[in-house]
Amino acid sequence: MAALVPDGWEASTLPARKQEPAMTPNRLGGDPLEQIIADALSQLASGAAPPQIERTRIDIKEEPGRRAGDGSVAPGEQHNEEAAVYLAGEMACMANTPGGGAVVVGVADDGIHIGTELDEEWLRHRIWQLTERELTVAAREAVPAGKRLLVLTVPGAHAPVSFRGKLRWRVGANCVEVDPVAWQAQALQRLGYDWSVEASGHSLRDARPMALELARRYLRERAAPADIELADASDRDLLTRLDVLDAQGRLTNAGSLLFVETPFAGIDYMRRDMAGGDSTQRIESTLPLLEQIWEAERAGLAANRTTHVATGFVHRQVRAIPELAFREAIVNGVTHRDWMAPAPTVVEHTGDELVVTSPGGLIGGVTPDNAITHPAAPRYRHLAQAVAKLRLAERQGTGIDRMVAAMLAIGRPAPVISEVAGPYVRVTLLGGPPDPTFVEFVHALEPAAIAGVDTLLLLEQLCRVGWTDAASAAPHLQREPAEAEEAINRLLGARLGDSTVVAEVAGVPPGDPVVVRLSDEAAERLTARQSHLQVPAGRDALFIAWAEARGRISSTEAADLAGVSPGYAKRRLADLADRGNLRPSRHNRNGRGFHYLPAD
Secondary structure (H helix, E strand, C coil): CCCCCCCCCCHHHCCCCCCCCCCECCECCCCHHHHHHHHHHHHHHCCCCHHHHCECCEEEECCCCCECCCCCECCCCCCCHHHHHHHHHHHHHHHHCCCCEEEEECECCCCCECCCCCCHHHHHHHHHHHCCCCCCCEEEEECCCCCCEEEEEECCCCCCCCECCECEEEECCEEEECCHHHHHHHHHHHCCCCHHHCEEEEEHHHCCHHHHHHHHHHHHHCCCHHHHHHHCCCHHHHHHHCCCECCCCEEEHHHHHHHCCCCCCCEEEEEECCCCCCEEEEEECCCCHHHHHHHHHHHHHHHCCEEEEEECCEEEEEECCCHHHHHHHHHHHHHCCCCCCCCCEEEEEECCEEEEEEECCCCCCCCCCCCCCCCCCCCCHHHHHHHHHCCCCCCCCCCHHHHHHHHHHCCCCCCEEEEECCCEEEEEEECCCCCHHHHHHHHHEECHHHCCHHHHHHHHHHHHHCCEEHHHHHHHHCCCHHHHHHHHHHHHCCEECCEECEEECCCCCCCCCCEEEECHHHHHHCHHHHHHHCCHHHHHHHHHHHHHHHCCECHHHHHHHHCCCHHHHHHHHHHHHHCCCEEECCCCCCCCCCCEEECC
16 A cells, blocks of 8 residues: 655655664663653653653653633644744754653643644654754654653754754753754763873873872872872872873873863862852962862862861861862862863852852763762763872762762761753752761761761651651662662661661551651750651641651551650641541541541
8 A cells, every 4th residue: 555645745755754662783671761751651640740750851841832822722733833843943952962862742831731633744744844854753642641642752863953053952851052062072972982091292291290299199198008109109100000191101181181281271269258259269270180179179178167076075177068078079070071161160169168060961871860879970981090090089980979978977968969051060068067966976876887878868868857768768869769778777777876776667557668767766866957847837747748658647657757645646637637638548537447548
């Protein structure tokens, strides 16, 4: 049978239909994008709104051109030129994003499924025409909640795809303009190209003595025999063993950055005593990167307030921003940045806050939601390895986990990691006076090795929320639920003197996943960090959140969670039901096994 071709089309100009994903020689197993799409459709079916779902590679839109001036939705049509033009721009943006992406059409921002009647073949062809025959997208129907949606997908482009004179790609959940040089650098990185390992125009004799001396200082800081032995080596042996000097005596680009000069200011350090105030110190140069890091560290140390904290019989000096976190933020800001972008890594040290903004977006699958646990994905592997050998940063990963642990251990918030337009990566450390009670609490944990990043994150969640289980802890720890369950089990085995650190919540039905709260001893020690849960409004919010997450709440569970009497808990739950925040499992609100359910 002859193929049916819509009026006005030439069969020879039709883009090929996208076939179902198949295993290819360079991809084993399923397509990650298909899993992202499946997860998004599942969340849409359960009533989630687009802002809760959208990520770098998935976007959700209502069909443009169907809203009247009063906000009402007009009936859908098969051909909608306004929608085609808009979606052509969105799909070009997705194509420019590493790995490509998908746009689901037919859902409003508030989660209402408006649906779409767009003809998928017409839309595919129109997008192809609007992008000057550069972009072939796949289109298929989906009906996750009774309304027809369209899922448009496109693979990552091998060459940049501009639309109406603009080159855009995804940063987080938004399309932003990108410089062609930055796009090309990202493409080269995906192909495995490492600029930092290439030979530079510098040799051993160009290395600055001060940079060599700083390298030796950093190596001696750890006092490990192998590091001290390397620090005592000759200049040639030092650089050779750091793998930044080749057999012909040429420094690699990484070696040139570290020991000779940077092509433009690598770090722009600015110190302000308060937000909006004039800078009291500014450091900016093209000296070797090691010297720039040293100068920024030294300036930061002078301005980084010290507090004396007593833990038992020991008095400790604690910085407003832990020194380890301060260094990691700066070193990662220059190691993992895009050195093809002629802009410095900006270090803003304002009061007790440090903000490090680096050119170049997150790469290799790293996102703000997985930065703690994602395997290392350095933009310049050779540079990262040299920095790690110098003991300046974490050898195995990005050092984010060490920053998180250092900040949480003194009772300060975890670092805030974000990707902003440019693209840039921004790391914010919210320093300030440490919490002496929490510092002492952490030092009292047994065994001492338990006080790692997982435990500190769990303690932060327990203080903030009041309880945790594997499902709720997993995204907070940036781990799979099974790994989160292991972390909770390890914490169940930890001690705080003669007491446990956490306890299982009473009243949880047999067979349900384990849920823990702070033990009575731990809660008493950390009462100030849970004060928001100890007032009526805080307890009510705790009960509602528990019911929504766990699917039910009994007076036994509520009493144990909040540390109140069963009678008080029963009265609070009944009041919440009367106000419509909960609903009873039985109308008579009585009998064995009676409990409350989340509100409809």
